[in-house]
Amino acid sequence: DSGVTQTPKHLITATGQRVTLRCSPRSGDLSVYWYQQSLDQGLQFLIQYYNGEERAKGNILERFSAQQFPDLHSELNLSSLELGDSALYFCASSPNEGDQFFGPGTRLTVL
């Protein structure tokens, strides 16, 4: 157990819908990273937050947004969902932008 929690574990929704994925980092970790893993694209870095501020952006679509709250938990919002958004979404946390600790992931299925 990495100490990082993600909810929900599984999510099934329809095209066009909007969902919110939640991540609680390890106690004291200031950095949160979001990743997407799909069968055809592999792992991709989406976005990083550090102590509430956006620190880096990767391959995150405009339909996706994220934020980190004062208690350091983070949410990834996915809107206007498409079939191709079906994937595993991981968050990871880090105390020092070095070693990362991954959550168990949220499996999103868009029908």
Added chain:
Amino acid sequence: KNEVEQSPQNLTAQEGEFITINCSYSVGISALHWLQQHPGGGIVSLFMLSSGKKKHGRLIATINIQEKHSSLHITASHPRDSAVYICAPKPTSGTYKYIFGTGTRLKVLA
């Protein structure tokens, strides 16, 4: 051409064998992670390297920043090492963006 190349893509070994997985990348980097993903999907970060060599138990990771190459070695392999191993270089682009290899699927037979 992909920015990150891993080899081999698939590897089957007998228990006890010494295993090497290679990662080559084409961009300048400041560090590199090795990740392990088990069949259930969970990901564990094994190492973060910026130079030289690190060892943790039966796992050894090396990196040569100038040659743009890293290796992950597993000594005395065991069936529980069966997983996908992914290298993730961190480019020196001024951001914290990571890029990922496609992974090496390792199966260790008892």
